[in-house]
Amino acid sequence: MRPLVAHIDLDALRHNYRLACACAPQSQSVAVIKADAYGHGAVACAQALESKALESQVPAFAVACLEEAMVLRDAGIQTPIVLLEGIFSADELPYVDKHRLWMAIHSGWQLDALQAFTPSAPIPVWLKVDSGMHRLGFAPEQAVSVWRTLEAMPEVSALHLMSHFATADAMDTGYFSQQMATLKALAAELDAPLCLANSPATLARPEAHGAWNRPGVMLYGSDPLEAPTKFTRQLQPVMTLRSEIIALREVDVGEPVGYGGRWRAARRSRIAVIAAGYGDGYDRHAVDGTPVLVNGKRAALAGKVSMDMLTVDVTDIPSAAIGSEVVLWGKSHNGEVLSIDEVARHCDTISYTLLTGVLPRVPRHYAGV
Incomplete structure (x- = not known):
C-alpha cells in the first residue's frame, strides 16, 4: 500500500x-x-x-x-x-x-x-x-x-x-x-x-x-552525451519513479527541516513529506533544490533525504495535498517530464547509478506488455 x-x-x-x-x-x-x-x-x-x-x-x-x-x-x-x-x-x-x-x-x-x-x-x-x-x-x-x-x-x-x-x-x-x-x-x-x-x-x-x-x-x-542532439531529444523515459505526499506542515522563517537542519526556511513555507528515501534507492547525496514534480509542477527538495522519506518545498504549489502525485524522475500524469539526468546532476552522479540503485523494496509496475 x-x-x-x-x-x-x-x-x-x-x-x-x-x-x-x-x-x-x-x-x-x-x-x-x-x-x-x-x-x-x-x-x-x-x-x-x-x-x-x-x-x-x-x-x-x-x-x-x-x-x-x-x-x-x-x-x-x-x-x-x-x-x-x-x-x-x-x-x-x-x-x-x-x-x-x-x-x-x-x-x-x-x-x-x-x-x-x-x-x-x-x-x-x-x-x-x-x-x-x-x-x-x-x-x-x-x-x-x-x-x-x-x-x-x-x-x-x-x-x-x-x-x-x-x-x-x-x-x-x-x-x-x-x-x-x-x-x-x-x-x-x-x-x-x-x-x-x-x-x-x-x-x-x-x-x-x-x-x-x-x-x-x-x-x-x-x-x-555532454550536449543534446536531435537523436537524444527523441529519447523517452522508461522508468517513472512515482510517489505521493503523505504529510504537510507549515514552518516559520528560520526553522530547519530534516537531519542536521541543513535547510532552513527563508520565508514561511509549506513542506510536503514524500514516501521515498535512500532505503528505496533515492540518492542521499541529493542537494537542497533537487527538482521533483508535484502535480506536474516543479518543486525543490528541502532538507536531507531520510531512509523512508524526503521533504519538498511546495509553498508555491497551492494544489499540493495529501495524496498528490510526486514524480522523482520520469513522466507525470499531465505529461511533464523530469529528466533523470537532471536529477543525477543534483546528486553529483550519473543516471546509471540512480536507475540501478532502485531497490527491490520498490515494486515495478509494467505498462505496454
Missing part, C-alpha cells in the same frame, strides 16, 4: 530501441540489459523486445555474466545473449555451450580455457581489444596473434573485434579519435567486423558504427 512505485513503460523502451537502430541503420543493435536491465527488470524488458509489438525482433541481448544470462534463459528467452565480460571460470563453458551463449574474450586464460574445451557447436566470440580504456582487453599489438589463433579454432564462430570507448560522451573528440584510429588500423589488418559503439557512440559517433552496436543506457531514456 505504500505509494512509491517504479512505473516501467515498455512502449518507451521499444521506441528507444528503434531510435538506436535508426541512428545506425547499417548496423545490428544488441540490446544491453545487464544489471537487471539497468534496474528496469531484465526479463520484462527482454520479453518486450522479443514481442510482436516490435517490428523486428532484437537480434541479440548483452549481459555482464553467466548468472544474468541464466535468468533470461530460465524465463524462456531464446534470443542470442552476449557475455560482455566473458567467463570468470573455465567451469562456465559447458553452460555457454548448452545455452548457446556468445562470449567476449579479453584475457589469455580465457583463450586457454576455450582451446581446452570441446563444445557441441562453435561458440560465437567477440575478441576484446584495449584501445585506450585500460580496463579489459588485449593490447593492440597482441590482438593480431590472438585473432589468428581464434580464427583457426573449430570451436569458434562469428568472430568479431570489440572495444570500448572512454570518452565517446564528451564534446572533446581527441581521445575518442585516437582510440578510433587504433581500431580502424587493426580492423583493416585483420579484415575484422567490429562491435564498438556504446550508447554515446551510437547516438553521436557514426564513424564508430560497426557490424554490431551496443546501446545500453539510451534504451532506458537517459541521455549519455
Whole structure:
C-alpha cells in the first residue's frame, strides 16, 4: 500500500530501441540489459523486445555474466545473449555451450580455457581489444596473434573485434579519435567486423558504427552525451519513479527541516513529506533544490533525504495535498517530464547509478506488455 512505485513503460523502451537502430541503420543493435536491465527488470524488458509489438525482433541481448544470462534463459528467452565480460571460470563453458551463449574474450586464460574445451557447436566470440580504456582487453599489438589463433579454432564462430570507448560522451573528440584510429588500423589488418559503439557512440559517433552496436543506457531514456542532439531529444523515459505526499506542515522563517537542519526556511513555507528515501534507492547525496514534480509542477527538495522519506518545498504549489502525485524522475500524469539526468546532476552522479540503485523494496509496475 505504500505509494512509491517504479512505473516501467515498455512502449518507451521499444521506441528507444528503434531510435538506436535508426541512428545506425547499417548496423545490428544488441540490446544491453545487464544489471537487471539497468534496474528496469531484465526479463520484462527482454520479453518486450522479443514481442510482436516490435517490428523486428532484437537480434541479440548483452549481459555482464553467466548468472544474468541464466535468468533470461530460465524465463524462456531464446534470443542470442552476449557475455560482455566473458567467463570468470573455465567451469562456465559447458553452460555457454548448452545455452548457446556468445562470449567476449579479453584475457589469455580465457583463450586457454576455450582451446581446452570441446563444445557441441562453435561458440560465437567477440575478441576484446584495449584501445585506450585500460580496463579489459588485449593490447593492440597482441590482438593480431590472438585473432589468428581464434580464427583457426573449430570451436569458434562469428568472430568479431570489440572495444570500448572512454570518452565517446564528451564534446572533446581527441581521445575518442585516437582510440578510433587504433581500431580502424587493426580492423583493416585483420579484415575484422567490429562491435564498438556504446550508447554515446551510437547516438553521436557514426564513424564508430560497426557490424554490431551496443546501446545500453539510451534504451532506458537517459541521455549519455555532454550536449543534446536531435537523436537524444527523441529519447523517452522508461522508468517513472512515482510517489505521493503523505504529510504537510507549515514552518516559520528560520526553522530547519530534516537531519542536521541543513535547510532552513527563508520565508514561511509549506513542506510536503514524500514516501521515498535512500532505503528505496533515492540518492542521499541529493542537494537542497533537487527538482521533483508535484502535480506536474516543479518543486525543490528541502532538507536531507531520510531512509523512508524526503521533504519538498511546495509553498508555491497551492494544489499540493495529501495524496498528490510526486514524480522523482520520469513522466507525470499531465505529461511533464523530469529528466533523470537532471536529477543525477543534483546528486553529483550519473543516471546509471540512480536507475540501478532502485531497490527491490520498490515494486515495478509494467505498462505496454
